[in-house]
Amino acid sequence: MVSLWRSNDRGGTGDNGAAQSRDQAHDEEEYHGGHQPDERSRLLPRGEGGYLSPDDPAVSPYNLFGIRALRFFSVVFLCISFVWWVILLVSIFVSPPMMHSRGSGFFDFSYTTLAVGNIMVALVFFSVPSTPMTIWGATMTLFLAVNAIIILAVPRLRVEEGWVGVASAVWATLIAAYLLFQTRCVGWGKREEEQRLTGREETRRSLREWLAVLLETVIMTITVLIPILLMSTLILRARDASLAAPGSKYYVDNRKYEVHLNCIGEIRKNSSSSDQPPTVLLEGGEMPVEHSFQGWVHDAYRNGTIDRYCYWDRPGMAWSDNAPSPHSAGMSADALSEALALAEEDGPWVVVSAGVGGIYSRIFASRHSHDVKGIMLIDALHEDLLSDLGNPGHGFLLWIRGILSPLGLDRLAGAIFRGRTREDRVFGKRAYQGGKYIKGRLQENLVADTMTKSEISSARNIQTPSMRLVVVSSDIETRKSERWADKQKDLTKITNNLLAWDVAKGAPHEVWQTLKGRTLLEKRLKELVKKS
Template sequence: MVSLWGAKRGDSDRSQSQEHNDNDDDEQNQTHHQEPTEQTRLLPRDDSNNFLSPDDPAVSPYNLWSVRALRALSLFALGISFVWWTFLLVSIFVSPPLIHTRGSGFFAFSYTTLAVGYLVLGLLFFTVPSKQMTIWGLILSLLLLVNMIIIVSVPHIRREEGGVGIASVVWATVISLYQVVQNRTVTWGKREEEERLTGREETRRSLREWLAVLIEMIFLVVMGLAVVLFTATLILRARDASLAPQGELYSVYGGLYKVHLNCVGNRTAEDPDQPTILLEGGGGPVEHSLQPFIDDAYQSGVINRYCYWDRPGMAWSENAPSPHSAGMSVDVLSEALALADESGPWVVVSAGVGSLYSRLFASRHLLEVNGIFLIDPLHEAYLDSIGRPGRGFLLWLRGIISPLGLDRLAGAIIRGRTREDRVIGRSAYQTGKFIKAKLQENLVAVTMTAAEVQSARHIQMGETPLVVVSSGQKVKRDPLWAECQEDLSHITNNLVSWDVVHDAPHEVWSSGEGRQVLEKRLREIVEASRAHK
């Protein structure tokens, strides 16, 4: 009886086991035939009793195709941004067709650098999103939006930045907003996968994750501070744009940019041979150096009429495309004078490096220039120092950080610098336009400009009256400068006078003795030019 009962029981157990196995097979087949979802495509959904550890590498937002697609989009945006960044970097030295900016171009480069940096940062810390990153991303987006509004709404800045600058700031704004979306999407994907594979959202962070969040936060704070400085500098530029120039702005070089030209005094029909003084500034805006002295001479009757202009990138003049040599500046001056219906006879008056430009103008207008007046002029032997590679690198570096406006903002807030100081005064050297002009001067000093000046010396008419007034301080301090001053007194055969003013600095007109000598020689060169005519 026991054996029979045991046999019957064994048959019953085998039957139940077989039925249970059949049910499992049915469930597996049913699961196998279910349409895969986004969550089950890469990893199958586990039962609640088989959750993974939160530290398992399989617990990753990359399991979702939407997150992977977002990362691919970030890589694509980084590629586009890097190409544009490289393009803008090259355009500082050589302007491609249709890409010239009438301003310095450093703002466009800075916005693109910001976009590239933000994309790289987002990719490096792609799987470590945080609420703090979202907050800082929104702050950065808002600040960039303000920058975009300023650039587009202020006509002067909009013209200087052009399509290149506007496109760059818009792109940076779009990238900052995109990074916020990316951060939120990855946060969602991370939570979804944690709940699916571990059974709950992971709220704790490892030390490595906290370190990653801290590093990204530091970079985002730095970017935010940079954009705050960009905004403050743009506000200063908008303020400076309200300073109207004396004279007119003329479109030159095929309408690519404008230069400022102003003529003071009227021509008299009774004395058509009376020359017009044509000023060329030194290392900075002529309005801050030579023009006030010449205007005093005009007011006192020493001269009857004078004209002055700003070289490209100086004061109210816009930047020229790169490369840009001294001879190219002289050509656009000639074009501006023609557009203003101004003609000679001229007596060119210049100081420092501006003397190279005056000599080029005289050699290209032989029949119109009746006198050359050089005030402590720069000799072409010093073009090597202007074109030093180290100097060029420092100018480029200054240009790159110029959108931060550290020196301009400090001057305006702490030292009380006015818009006149920043446009035509002692702070003009801080502007991006000025730095770009000096960088252009550096890049071609020993090549194009040196060749142009050498040719001008061969072409110059020997009968043109010449006056040279040199700084006694520089002559005593630098024997080479003294030799070069003597050499410049021989660029024509008609030397009216060469004076070395004993105690005068490089800006000879800033001393009392220097002003007396200059006024005296100015009268003499005007009379000599009339006789030469």
């Protein structure tokens, strides 16, 4: 080679070195047709018709500036997506300003997780583009676009997801489309470099490349199922959104979210507030009140035992939105107070609650001592057992369930194979599978042993001693746990005006599930309302 000979013949430093560089550049320019070498020509070997071996590492799409730019932008998009992913992860536990989602917040997290995962897969297999990756990339882009369209087209979904959910779904779609474009460009660049540097397009693949193609195909096959499941769950949610809520919904907490409230029965006309019989106010337990004990209370209303009753859904339950995190029992009591005021419902009240709802109703009663005339606790949770409700292990399981809830595996199976209805999913026995419900229970878990425990402790101290009290306990639960039995007994002491404490024989935690339990509850409710 001419330049190599000149390199060997010349030596020294200073002017001689500079002269050597100029001569070498001149030789390169002559070899490349009078032009300085660029990325399209500098790797070609000297000599007419010279080509590189197909296995030479220099035969790479990375030789092209455009391909390197695509990789750079992928890394930038990965960093942006990861920062957004962290923000959404934190927002599940503490809602940043202006980022509260009235839905569960798990869908936007799913879309962002999918975007991060897609970029990472694309970067790992960047230099090994394949037909399966192109096909699956196009399929994923299509389904993600359909996801975004469904969210934007259904008003209820658009409200629940908010701008955060819409932005996350659109971002995931754009990332999928960009990665599809990137795969096509890298494939083109790979063919171009093979043609230029080896004289032909390489059709062989090394064992390493075949393994990479196999692995990326398996990963993409699994990954592309995610937007399909997300789309199916969105369709179910759109179907459920068509179920009208009885009563009305009211914006609370500075219009951050809505809660559902419904009252059954007419207020007696020509009577002052003090002459009105008390309205029964229901607080649900572990499940929405519509599924739990509204049934026996409504029977009591129909047979004339009570004149009127109201019930509401705590944030995350049935038709109510999720509240910003963190959210305690005291905050729920304030939300109920605000909703009742907006509905112009001012009591007097007899509060009836079950399970964990006993915590909420006791806080509400302590803050409305002049309006609440009596309280009925049905196998209610004691404040000393809030540590069980706030168990970290239980919270972690709720978080895992929430992360998986957008896939809707259990809800889809129930709808397809078992004929589950909208009522089942919104407020019925399958309501626990929904993301909103899981988010509400997770919020409950996170502050149970801190904020909520402090609020119920204060409520017990300021509770009006003369308030009438009825406690009904489960025979099965009290026999199962001596600790539970002791705490049920202690609940009878939260006021000095205990009307009755009954242990319903043969009744489970949901006492109204047995005929004897329902009969006992209706009897005690009648007595409590009459004496109040």
